[in-house]
Every structure is written in structure tokens, then in C-alpha cells.
Amino acid sequence: MKEFIFYNPTQIVFGENQTKNIGRYLKNKKCLLLYGSGSIKKNGIYDKVLESLAKYNVSFVEKSGVKSNPVLTFVYEAIELARKEQVDSILAVGGGSVIDSAKAIAAGFYYDGDVWDFFIDKAQIKQALPIYVVLTLAATASEMNSGAVVTNEKTKQKFNIRSDYLFPKVSILDPVNTYTVPKNHVANGSVDAIVHLLEGYFTKKYPQTPIQDGFVETLVKTIISSTKQILDNPTDYDARANFMWSATLALNGLTTAGIGAYAFPNHMIGHSLSALYDIAHGSTLSIVFPAWLKYNSATLSGRLKQFGKEVFNIYDAQQAIVELEKYFISIGAPTKLKDVGLDQKDIESIAKNAVSLAKKWGLLEYSEDKIASILTFAL
Amino acid sequence: MKEFIFYNPTQIVFGENQTKNIGRYLKNKKCLLLYGSGSIKKNGIYDKVLESLAKYNVSFVEKSGVKSNPVLTFVYEAIELARKEQVDSILAVGGGSVIDSAKAIAAGFYYDGDVWDFFIDKAQIKQALPIYVVLTLAATASEMNSGAVVTNEKTKQKFNIRSDYLFPKVSILDPVNTYTVPKNHVANGSVDAIVHLLEGYFTKKYPQTPIQDGFVETLVKTIISSTKQILDNPTDYDARANFMWSATLALNGLTTAGIGAYAFPNHMIGHSLSALYDIAHGSTLSIVFPAWLKYNSATLSGRLKQFGKEVFNIYDAQQAIVELEKYFISIGAPTKLKDVGLDQKDIESIAKNAVSLAKKWGLLEYSEDKIASILTFAL
Numbered sequence A, B: 001m002k003e004f005i006f007y008n009p010t011q012i013v014f015g016e017n018q019t020k021n022i023g024r025y026l027k028n029k030k031c032l033l034l035y036g037s038g039s040i041k042k043n044g045i046y047d048k049v050l051e052s053l054a055k056y057n058v059s060f061v062e063k064s065g066v067k068s069n070p071v072l073t074f075v076y077e078a079i080e081l082a083r084k085e086q087v088d089s090i091l092a093v094g095g096g097s098v099i100d101s102a103k104a105i106a107a108g109f110y111y112d113g114d115v116w117d118f119f120i121d122k123a124q125i126k127q128a129l130p131i132y133v134v135l136t137l138a139a140t141a142s143e144m145n146s147g148a149v150v151t152n153e154k155t156k157q158k159f160n161i162r163s164d165y166l167f168p169k170v171s172i173l174d175p176v177n178t179y180t181v182p183k184n185h186v187a188n189g190s191v192d193a194i195v196h197l198l199e200g201y202f203t204k205k206y207p208q209t210p211i212q213d214g215f216v217e218t219l220v221k222t223i224i225s226s227t228k229q230i231l232d233n234p235t236d237y238d239a240r241a242n243f244m245w246s247a248t249l250a251l252n253g254l255t256t257a258g259i260g261a262y263a264f265p266n267h268m269i270g271h272s273l274s275a276l277y278d279i280a281h282g283s284t285l286s287i288v289f290p291a292w293l294k295y296n297s298a299t300l301s302g303r304l305k306q307f308g309k310e311v312f313n314i315y316d317a318q319q320a321i322v323e324l325e326k327y328f329i330s331i332g333a334p335t336k337l338k339d340v341g342l343d344q345k346d347i348e349s350i351a352k353n354a355v356s357l358a359k360k361w362g363l364l365e366y367s368e369d370k371i372a373s374i375l376t377f378a379l
Helices: A019-025 A045-055 A072-084 A096-109 A183-203 A210-232 A237-249 A265-277 A281-295 A301-312 A317-330 A344-360 A368-376 B019-025 B045-055 B072-084 B096-109 B183-203 B210-232 B237-249 B265-277 B281-295 B301-312 B317-330 B344-360 B368-376
Strands: A004-006 A011-014 A030-034 A059-063 A089-094 A131-135 A147-152 A157-162 A170-173 B004-006 B011-014 B030-034 B059-063 B089-094 B131-135 B147-152 B157-162 B170-173
Touching: A011 A237, A019 A045, A019 A131, A019 A170, A030 A045, A030 A072, A030 A096, A045 A089, A059 A072, A072 A096, A072 A147, A089 A096, A096 A131, A096 A147, A096 A157, A147 A265, A157 A265, A157 A344, A170 A237, A183 A210, A183 A237, A183 A265, A183 A281, A183 A301, A210 A237, A210 A301, A210 B210, A210 B237, A237 B210, A265 A281, A265 A344, A265 A368, A281 A317, A281 A368, A301 A317, A344 A368, B011 B237, B019 B045, B019 B131, B019 B170, B030 B045, B030 B072, B030 B096, B045 B089, B059 B072, B072 B096, B072 B147, B089 B096, B096 B131, B096 B147, B096 B157, B147 B265, B157 B265, B157 B344, B170 B237, B183 B210, B183 B237, B183 B265, B183 B281, B183 B301, B210 B237, B210 B301, B265 B281, B265 B344, B265 B368, B281 B317, B281 B368, B301 B317, B344 B368
Parallel strands: A011 A170, A030 A059, A030 A089, A089 A131, A131 A170, B011 B170, B030 B059, B030 B089, B089 B131, B131 B170
Antiparallel strands: A004 B011, A011 B004, A147 A157, B147 B157
């Protein structure tokens, strides 16, 4: 095993009907209540949260309208509001986009300069508002990690920040809150969580990692089986619960602790697809990842065999890729550029955009040519 | 999955040569430096720690002599010393016994009454000194949890405490620090970690826990294979590392989060063996656990089949118990009462003692008769 630091102080409160306890953790605070398009008003989560806030004397200012692939201009507006209203905390009710926006706002709140400075490594986060979460979409694990991704619409950059100050204090994971998540979002979340797990699994160089391998394989298997159960029966509690906790564990630091250097090349290329064409994050990954595996299949053959055996009970490297792709298709996820209306002529611009992130992430072997070659496998 | 709260704020600093960084986390503090019999002076860990403390201007008062199955009188002495010297932190350099003692001292430091009150639920821990750890023995996971076990020599009770205040702030896990751990301690640690994992695995009632099952099976397999490698080659870095991290993950809350109610009946009976005859904790478990599995084999048959298949690649419930017992024997762990010099005539007193812990732990179905019946399988 390679050296690592593992630190994750987020308190997870998991279970049916836990939403009504969120106020307890924010007692007497004044929070910025952040959410998305308003689906939480239709499915009753909003009312439950407000009731709990009232019960524990939590005052709040609302800011709604976070969209998937959250954007910088929204973060600016929210920081201004948070300052004007002098909140002392943020309550994010939503999925990864809402939580990621909360993190950017939390960090920007105390910073005199442009919050984008943190994303382009021009400044370091030294302080942040405490963040609380009621999760409504299982996918990104932002509810239990210290990272966030935001898109700068002006520069067309989808960049990330990371800081120990950004771990949520408390995240409520109530599987019932995800009963109304539509099938395409379930599919996106499933792909996202699986690729979170497999980026490290397939890019690490250090071989002796039986704990992490076993954890990844367990989680991928659980995500695949629970996704199928959810698509069959959206109110299957155990399926929603297993999916939710798997997605959280997929990117909370556990499965990568000790594996040594690893990379997120598929997220890098996927981010460009989102930044340029506003394609949902999960959809970008179900297109890019099989292509990336095919491009690298020769060097990854041993690893693919282990993956195929443990997850799909098959013993052939190429067949492992096929099985994963078949799984993506079976849940309605796009696997080709044409599935999202793109083709050969778009590859050049995607590759150009991705290279700027490759530089930021130190993935210097990813030239425009290489990225373009990978993407041809998605034609 | 059942509802749960997961919270574990301990920072793990894992890797070769990390011991020299311990001072960084205690900068300018005055700590109680706690350790055991002095083996850390022979293997050089003591010198490394002192050098690091000097570098970061950490002053300290020493208290050595923690023994396995740590005792209450020692805790009393250490609390008195810590108060007299007005320390502001505790640095535990050792294994579970040293860390558990540190936790009792940390809690007792601020408490006006008898620290034993916390163990008999007469008082609640409201404050504790911050605890730092340099781990030298992989087994108990005390380095990343909030519990501690101490024996009251007068009352012959081996009881436990638990509080969020007792999570170590930082634990340094340097596998090299365990190169000199003797074979019998490796075996004890191996048994302890495996039984930590399997108590929950075999006593939980809720069936739908694929994540936790997979994690337990992965960790048990890793512990078994790395223990064998260590006994063959005590300086096999990867084996020591995989063993160390597995033992930590075996009782840090991860594998039991979401499994619902579970119990520690084998620890309960084992604690009595330690309290009465001062037998090493791991040895008590390698004797009690196979007996407990045999006693319960009919009701556990489905579970035993899954365990046998995933861990030993065999498909028979009884055979799974035999394989586990064979593993214990292969690493030199005792599996029968006679292996530690006890027999039929001792069973009554063990059962009597265990019942007092059964009451404290709410294991009311464990009567003296039942415990005695279980122990007859260890004759």
C-alpha cells in the first residue's frame, strides 16, 4: 500500500425520516437555504425541512435555481446575498450541483477577491461557512467529501476546488428523498458513481491493494444491482438505500486511500463535454469511459480481467468492457457521441477544451491528439 | 439497509517513515507520553518520537508500563500525574492497550469523580484531553474509534467506554513500526480483527447489506492472506500495511454502519476469560468464536455458507467453521480451553463473570447456562 492521509469528519445521518431532524444540527443559526429547480417543493422535502428549521429556531434566507453543471454567476449572486443577509451557515437541499454550489459560496463568503481564484489556484481557501446537507440525489458523493466543481460560463471552464474546510458538517441521507428521482437522473448517478470508483481502479500503478480493490468491486456490484432494482421499482427502499450509500462511499476518499497516484482522465474529458455542450455529467462519462477503456485495453488487460471476473463473473478483458457498456445501455445511458447529437467534427473542440484541464490536473500525457483518438472510440 | 449515524473524525496518517511527523500535530503542546513495557525503546520508535517532539517544541511527561488488558489502577496513577503536570494532550505510542488507557485517562482528567463511573454508566463523558497516536501493533482499531476497554482488577470486570470525545485527533500508522511485533502478537491481532468483523456479520438480523458484507469479506480475506505473509516474512511491507489498515477498518464503524442491531457475544465471553485469567484478548476470541459458531451453526447456516464461499471458496456451512478454526490453528492461536490451561471445571466461573457483562451490554438471552453450553464446544 502507498502512503496516504485519510480524513473525513462529515457526520452522516442515514435513514428513513431523518430529514425532519436537520434543524437539530442548525439550532439557532441563520442559514442560506440553497436548492435547485423547485422539485423539492413538489415532493414535500421543502416542507419537511422548513418545519424542522422552525422547530429548532433556525432562521433562513432562500436562494433557489441551482442548475445541473452549476455555474459561477449563480455562485456570485449567492455570495452577495449571504453577505447582505449575514448568514452563518449554508443548508444545501439537493444533489451534487446544489452541494457543490454551497461549497463555492461557503468559501467565497469570507474571501475579498473573486471566488474563481480558488478554482484557478490563484488563492487558497482559508475559511468557509459551515455546510449542512439534505441529500436528494445519490451520485456525486459531494455530501461526504471536500471537493466541488463549478462551470465558469464566460471562460467555458468546468473547474474544481478542494479544501478540508469544505467537508459538510452533517449530511442527512434519507433514501426516501430519492423516490421521485426520474430514471434518467438515476442512470446518470449510477454512471457517475461507477466511474468515480473505476477511475482510480484503472489508473493506479501500485499493484498491492486488495482492500481497495475489494471495496471498489463490492460497490460497483451493489450500484449495478440496486440501479436495476430502482428502475424496476422506484420506491424499493433497500435498493435506494444501497445505491445512496454506495454512491457516497464511491468518492469519499475510502477507495483511493493507499492506492498511490491515480488520475481522473474520464472526468477531465467529460467536463469538456459538459462545459461546451451542457451535457449532464453522468452522460458524458457513459460516453467517454468505454471509449477510454477500449483505447487502453492492451495495457489494462490484467486489470480488466480481474474486474470482469469479480463484477460480471466473466474471464475476458474485452468482454468486461462490453459488459459494462451493455449495462450503461440497459439503463438508458448514452454510450456514443451521436447519442447526444455530436459527431466526428466536434472532437477537435472537445479535445482542445480538455487539454486546458489536463494541464491543471497534471495529466500532461493527454495531448489534443490523444484525447481525440480516445473519442474516436465513441463514434 | 437500516438507519445509522456514521461519524469518524480521526485523521489517519499512513505510511513508511511517518512516525517522524508526529510532533507536527502536537506543536507547542505539553503531552502525557504513554507507552507499554518499553519495547519501543529497543526498536527505535521511542527515539524517533522524541526527536520529532523536540523538533516541534512539544514538551512531555512520560508514563510507561501499560500492560495488555490495561488496568484501572494504572489509569488512576496516570490521571494524577497528568493533572499534576498540567498536560494538555496525550500521546499514546503503542497498540490497543496503550490507546485504550489513553482514552480512559483523557476522560478521567476532567472528571471530579471516579473515572470508573464512566465504565459502569454512572456518569457521561463530557470532555476529554485530545489524543494522538503512534500505532505499534495492528489489532484493535482503537486508533480510529471512540471506544476503550479497561479491567478493574478489584471487581474483576473488563468493561468499556465510548464517546465522540475519545476519537484520536491524529493516528500515525507506519507499517514499519510493526516489523518487530512477535508472532504470537500478530496471531492475536489477526484473530481480534477478524472477530471484530465477524461479530456483526453473524449477529445482524437485517438481510439486505451487500456493501457491508462485501467489505467484511474483503477485509477478512486480506487479514488472512497478509497474516500468513507476515508470519513467513516479518518485514514484508505490503503485508504489514494491508494487515494494519484492515485491522483499523475492522472496527472503525464502517462495516457495521447500516446493518442494524448486532452484538458482541464473543467479546463478552472473551472479556471474562481475560478478566479472570489474564489471557490475551486475541487468544480468548480464537477459543470462544469457533465454539460460538458451532453452538449457533443451525441458525447461521445460510450466513456460514456465504462466508465460506466468499472467504474460503467452499460451499458448506460446517466446513466454513472448520476452515476458520484451521486458520486459527495454522497461525498458532489457541482454539480450545485446554490450550490455555483451562477445562470443564472453569466453565462455571467464566459463565458467571460473563453474565454481568451480558447485562451491561443488553445481551439478556445470554444466561449462565447458555454461556456454559457455548463453552463446552471449546473443550
